[in-house]
Amino acid sequence: MNSQPLVSAIITTKNRSDLLPRAIDSVLNQTFGNIELIVIDDGSTDETQDVIAEYQEKHSIIAIRNEESAGACRARNQGIENASGEYIAGLDDDDEWYLERISILLDNYDDSCACVTSNDRMIASNRSIVWHKKKIITFDDLLYSNQVGNQVLVKRNRLLEIGGFDETLDAAQDYDLWIRLCEKYGPIRNVKKTLQNVYQDVDVKRISNPKSQLSGYLAFYKKHKNKMNRAQKKYQLFNIRLAQGKVESIFELIGWVPRKRLWKEIKRWIADHYLSA
Structure with missing residues (x-):
């Protein structure tokens, strides 16, 4: 056995x-x-x-x-x-x-x-x-x-x-x-x-259906947002805006992302917008 x-x-x-x-x-x-x-x-x-x-x-x-x-x-x-x-x-x-x-x-x-x-x-x-x-x-x-x-x-x-x-x-x-x-x-x-x-x-x-991804993530956010503090909510909303293509500048990124995660997002922005060009 x-x-x-x-x-x-x-x-x-x-x-x-x-x-x-x-x-x-x-x-x-x-x-x-x-x-x-x-x-x-x-x-x-x-x-x-x-x-x-x-x-x-x-x-x-x-x-x-x-x-x-x-x-x-x-x-x-x-x-x-x-x-x-x-x-x-x-x-x-x-x-x-x-x-x-x-x-x-x-x-x-x-x-x-x-x-x-x-x-x-x-x-x-x-x-x-x-x-x-x-x-x-x-x-x-x-x-x-x-x-x-x-x-x-x-x-x-x-x-x-x-x-x-x-x-x-x-x-x-x-x-x-x-x-x-x-x-x-x-x-x-x-x-x-x-x-x-x-x-x-x-x-x-x-x-999963790609057309449902955004609405599905919004449903996920609404399900759990009551557990989140202000910084967490803001970061979640930033990622939703990013997925929608609504983050148009690195200055907007700086305004949305909490300090503890800012450097990570700046590096990702640089890689996506400059290094991959």
């Missing part, structure tokens, strides 16, 4: 038959030996079902198929509901785990923290940069911005206790979940190692 805790790896996918094998292989190749893989196909119209069937011929994979798309949050919640693992670890269908990701995250898990994450390598247009996150990400940190990223390792019962992903949100669903986890269970621990590749230059559609 396996003495290791069971980890349920959950991949939600839609029309990514060309990219899905990379994500699946990165789960199957983990050095940690007690993983169940759950793949939720959220209404794909390409060859995704054929890809999953090919893997099922050689590997034990739990496959769930939505004939019509139910959306990213419903698909993720389906994975959580059908999981048997003590721990849940999510993976986007266009990203990939490093071989020791689950082993290292488990070694660093502590119940005094809500969950555990890692540094990510962000890859776009044949360039990559490592996102070096804080070692401990607090509730206060999260009310400024999503400093966790898109995936964590967390106990399944904690996800169930807070109601899983909010299916009413069209954007910032993972960010919303981290805030609720952190509020209830404490800060989020980050392993200061790069354990995941996050690809940002993929042109095919994600599960």
Whole structure:
């Protein structure tokens, strides 16, 4: 009998038959030996079902198929509901785990923290940069911005206790979940190692609808703004204006961004407006 805790790896996918094998292989190749893989196909119209069937011929994979798309949050919640693992670890269908990701995250898990994450390598247009996150990400940190990223390792019962992903949100669903986890269970621990590749230059559609992103983020902001102080609200609104293309000068940036985050935003502005030119 396996003495290791069971980890349920959950991949939600839609029309990514060309990219899905990379994500699946990165789960199957983990050095940690007690993983169940759950793949939720959220209404794909390409060859995704054929890809999953090919893997099922050689590997034990739990496959769930939505004939019509139910959306990213419903698909993720389906994975959580059908999981048997003590721990849940999510993976986007266009990203990939490093071989020791689950082993290292488990070694660093502590119940005094809500969950555990890692540094990510962000890859776009044949360039990559490592996102070096804080070692401990607090509730206060999260009310400024999503400093966790898109995936964590967390106990399944904690996800169930807070109601899983909010299916009413069209954007910032993972960010919303981290805030609720952190509020209830404490800060989020980050392993200061790069354990995941996050690809940002993929042109095919994600599960979420890009047209809904702004209204979805506004809904997220309204949901949590009562928890935020003045500086946090101002920074959130700055990022919304930035996404709308309404921040037209570095002087406007200086007026909106809190002092503790100003240098970061100035560097980002310079990179976006001058170094990339």
